[in-house]
Amino acid sequence: MLMKSGTPMSNSEQLDDGEGTPVSVKIRERLKAARHRFHSNDNIADFIEPGELEKLLDEVTVKMQGVLDAMVIDTENDHNTGDTARRVAKMYLKEVFNGRYVKGPSVTEFPNAEHLNELMIVGPITVRSACSHHFCPVIGKIWIGVMPNEHTNVIGLSKYARLAEWIMGRPQIQEEAVVQLADLIQEKTQPDGLAIVMEASHYCMAWRGVKDMDSKMINSVMRGVFLKDPNLRREFLSLIPRKS
Ligand SMILES: [Zn+2]
Numbered sequence: 181m182l183m184k185s186g187t188p189m190s191n192s193e194q195l196d197d198g199e200g201t202p203v204s205v206k207i208r209e210r211l212k213a214a215r216h217r218f219h220s221n222d223n224i225a226d227f228i229e230p231g232e233l234e235k236l237l238d239e240v241t242v243k244m245q246g247v248l249d250a251m252v253i254d255t256e257n258d259h260n261t262g263d264t265a266r267r268v269a270k271m272y273l274k275e276v277f278n279g280r281y282v283k284g285p286s287v288t289e290f291p292n293a294e295h296l297n298e299l300m301i302v303g304p305i306t307v308r309s310a311c312s313h314h315f316c317p318v319i320g321k322i323w324i325g326v327m328p329n330e331h332t333n334v335i336g337l338s339k340y341a342r343l344a345e346w347i348m349g350r351p352q353i354q355e356e357a358v359v360q361l362a363d364l365i366q367e368k369t370q371p372d373g374l375a376i377v378m379e380a381s382h383y384c385m386a387w388r389g390v391k392d393m394d395s396k397m398i399n400s401v402m403r404g405v406f407l408k409d410p411n412l413r414r415e416f417l418s419l420i421p422r423k424s
Contacts, residue, residue, distance in 0.1 A: 279349025320380025
């Protein structure tokens with residue numbers, strides 16, 4: 181399915197599903213009809229029909245090949261880049277940005293049978309994402325503080341990591357990523373309070389731009405009792421062993 185460089189041929193032919201409409205256009209039309217946002221950090225899994233992700237992979241491969249051609253890279257003779265278009269397409273759709281295209285991890289919630297009401301901290305959880313400005317990696321850690329009440333649902337510790345992976349697996353802006361994650365955990369567990377701190381290196385600042393290797397971005401979201409109670413907030417912040 182790989183289009184060779186210099187072949188101006190038939191994007192539409194290759195992506196044709198028999199009706200002449202690229203699969204990305206169909207998915208986009210469904211999203212628009214449902215008035216569902218499809219920003220880079222939105223999940224669109226509900227609008228992708230079975231088998232369409234594979235077609236999308238073919239479509240992105242062709243477009244990626246177009247990018248390589250436009251960058252004047254001889255992918256026909258350079259054995260290193262011969263399959264790069266496909267590899268990059270696969271990396272985006274199936275790996276690093278998979279959190280846009282697949283449904284969220286199933287998380288079993290249990291009632292808080294023990295009536296736990298003490299501050300619980302999960303972390304550090306390593307998170308990997310990419311900035312939606314440059315598609316450069318964003319790699320860091322998060323800590324999650326939960327203040328349960330007797331009605332709070334309890335989820336397994338590893339589930340926090342799964343939820344974080346799903347949210348971070350999209351082109352993100354750190355400030356929005358932590359809010360999305362907080363909303364999701366809030367919805368799943370309904371705690372009295374929720375706190376998230378994220379500290380990450382942004383490779384768009386290390387690899388390009390100011391080329392600062394050491395700068396990190398730290399941000400936090402505080403909800404419920406963490407917002408109201410400065411002592412609890414201090415306790416949480418003092419318990420997370422930041423500084424990597
Ligand atoms: Zn960036």
